[in-house]
Amino acid sequence: MKIAILKESGAETRVAAIPETVTKYVALGASIAVEQGAGDKASISDADYEAAGATVGDRAAVLADADIILTVTGPDPATLGDAKRGALLLGALDPARRADDIAAYRAAGLDPLAMERLPRITRAQSMDILSSQSNLAGYKAVVDAAAAYGRAYPMMMTAAGTVSPAKLFVMGVGVAGLQAIATGRRLGAQVSATDVRSATREQIMSLGAKPIFVENVAGIEGEGQGGYAGEMSPEYQAAQAELVSSHIAKQDVVITTALIPGRPAPRLISDAQIATMRRGSVIVDLAAEAGGNVEGTAPGESVVRHGVTIIGAVQLARNLAADASALFARNLYNFLAAFWDQETGAPVLPEDDEIIKAIRAT
Numbered sequence: 001m002k003i004a005i006l007k008e009s010g011a012e013t014r015v016a017a018i019p020e021t022v023t024k025y026v027a028l029g030a031s032i033a034v035e036q037g038a039g040d041k042a043s044i045s046d047a048d049y050e051a052a053g054a055t056v057g058d059r060a061a062v063l064a065d066a067d068i069i070l071t072v073t074g075p076d077p078a079t080l081g082d083a084k085r086g087a088l089l090l091g092a093l094d095p096a097r098r099a100d101d102i103a104a105y106r107a108a109g110l111d112p113l114a115m116e117r118l119p120r121i122t123r124a125q126s127m128d129i130l131s132s133q134s135n136l137a138g139y140k141a142v143v144d145a146a147a148a149y150g151r152a153y154p155m156m157m158t159a160a161g162t163v164s165p166a167k168l169f170v171m172g173v174g175v176a177g178l179q180a181i182a183t184g185r186r187l188g189a190q191v192s193a194t195d196v197r198s199a200t201r202e203q204i205m206s207l208g209a210k211p212i213f214v215e216n217v218a219g220i221e222g223e224g225q226g227g228y229a230g231e232m233s234p235e236y237q238a239a240q241a242e243l244v245s246s247h248i249a250k251q252d253v254v255i256t257t258a259l260i261p262g263r264p265a266p267r268l269i270s271d272a273q274i275a276t277m278r279r280g281s282v283i284v285d286l287a288a289e290a291g292g293n294v295e296g297t298a299p300g301e302s303v304v305r306h307g308v309t310i311i312g313a314v315q316l317a318r319n320l321a322a323d324a325s326a327l328f329a330r331n332l333y334n335f336l337a338a339f340w341d342q343e344t345g346a347p348v349l350p351e352d353d354e355i356i357k358a359i360r361a362t
C-alpha cells in the first residue's frame, strides 16, 4: 500500500499527515510519499517527514502507483493526472459545493471519500474532522475577538482603578460553541450562551456559563435528531429575537456558531440589534460561509457597523495550522486504521458499513 500526502493549494495551510501518523502508517506496513513542502505552513519540514519514514518528492512521483491519496480539501482534479485508477481519495471534499470536481475524480477512476460526511456516532468520533476542526475554530474565534476588542476580558483591580470583565455571549452550543464558552471562561470573561436544543442548557452550566433560553415557546427537546438543530417555527424565531434584543445590548463580545444541516445558517442578530451594542464591541460569526448568523456579515472580512466590529470567520482552524493538521491527520489515520486488514495490508471498506455509506461521495 502506498499512501500519498499532497501539498494543499490556495489559502489552505493544513496538511493531511504529520510525522506521528506517518510513523503509524509505516507500522501498518504502508509506504508513505509526501509532496515537497506539504507541511511548510504547518511548521513541518520535508526532513521531519523523512525522519518519520516517508519519502519526499514532486507531485508526479508522489502520486505514481499510490493506492490512497490523503488531502485536507479536495485537490483540483486537473492536478491528479498521475494518479492510479482505483485509488482512494480522502479529505474534506465538499461534495455539496464541488459536484463537478467529484464527477471528475470519478471519471479519473478515483474513489473519493468525503470525510466531513461521517455520521455522528460513537465509533466515528475519533475520525470526525468536523469536530476536531470546529473545536479549534471555537477557541480561535474567542482569541480573535480578544485581539479586535479594545478592552480586556478579565476583571482587573489595579491602583489606577478597576477594569470590568467583558461580557461574552455564545450563540449556538455545538462543538465550536462549547469550546468558545470554555475559552472565554479561561480568559476571565463573564460568559452566557444560548441554543435551541434543550440538552445544551446543562452543558452550558457545567462549563460555568449562564444559559439564556427562550422560555415561552418550546425549542428542540434533548439533543435533537442526530444532535442537530432544524429550522425553528416563526413563533420560536420571534421569541428568540425578543430574547436576543434584551440580552445583546449588554454584551461586549458575541460568538455565533449556529448551523442547520443542509440549510442556510439561521439569522440571529439583526442590524437594529447591533445598533444597541456598546461601541467597540466585537461579533465573530462562525457561520459566515453558510450565509451568516449576523446581518451584514461578509465571509473572510471584518466590517464595522454602528461602531461594532463583525468578523466573518472562515475556516478558522486554518489559522492554527500545526494543531489543526495534527488533529485532522489523526482523524484520517483513525479512519484508515479502523478499516485496515492486517493480512492483506490494505483497508477494506464494506459497502454496507454505516460509515462507508455516508462518506462515499459517488
Ligand code: NAD
Binding pocket: 119, 120, 121, 122, 124, 125, 128, 130, 131, 134, 171, 172, 173, 174, 175, 176, 177, 194, 195, 196, 197, 200, 223, 226, 227, 228, 229, 230, 232, 257, 258, 259, 260, 261, 266, 268
Ligand atoms: P452545528 O455546527 O450543526 O450547529 C451548531 C449549534 O448551533 C448546534 O448546537 C445547534 O443546535 C445550534 N443552532 C442551530 N440553530 C440555532 C438557532 N436558531 N439558535 C441557536 N442555536 C442554534 O453543530 P455541531 O457542532 O456539529 O454539533 C452538533 C451535535 O453533534 C452536538 O450535539 C454535538 O455534541 C454532537 N456531536 C456528536 C459527535 C459524536 O457522537 N460522534 C461528534 C460531534 C458532535
